[in-house]
Amino acid sequence: MYENPNPNSVVVRAKHAGDIVGASTCEGAGYNEYGYVLVATDAAADGRGWMREEAVVQI
Template sequence: MRMPRPATAVLATALGFAGILVTAPVAGAAAQAGCQYKVVWPTAGVYENPNPNSVVVKTKYAGDIVGASTCEGASYNEYGYVLVTTDAAADGRGWVREGAVVPV
């Protein structure tokens, strides 16, 4: 039996306060895929490591959708980065400047 969204949210909140781990149903395919972002800069580098001096392994363009199955962030000095999946990185994990993207 499916519960209406408001009932699910109330139940999840109540159980969360009780210390029980709860996962709520997700709204759409993008949410199911993990953390997804849309590139808003004209071009955005995908770095091997979350560091402005790291090698750029790929370039993404405005409107491209990037992301990963897990939500991770990192910072280097004043720069923030979000994790993206890419075959171009040695470990399959690339990093994009957080200012270059918005959540989808």
């Protein structure tokens, strides 16, 4: 999970397969060929973290 939607951004928390994250909004962002989705996390300065969209599955 990144602070900003960018692979060079600070990693604020590690998540693994099967971990549950809280959705923040349906907001998305892109950086070069990477897509990111916004998730809620208290680890980020603003309470919003970004994850690569390939790593997220809706349940």
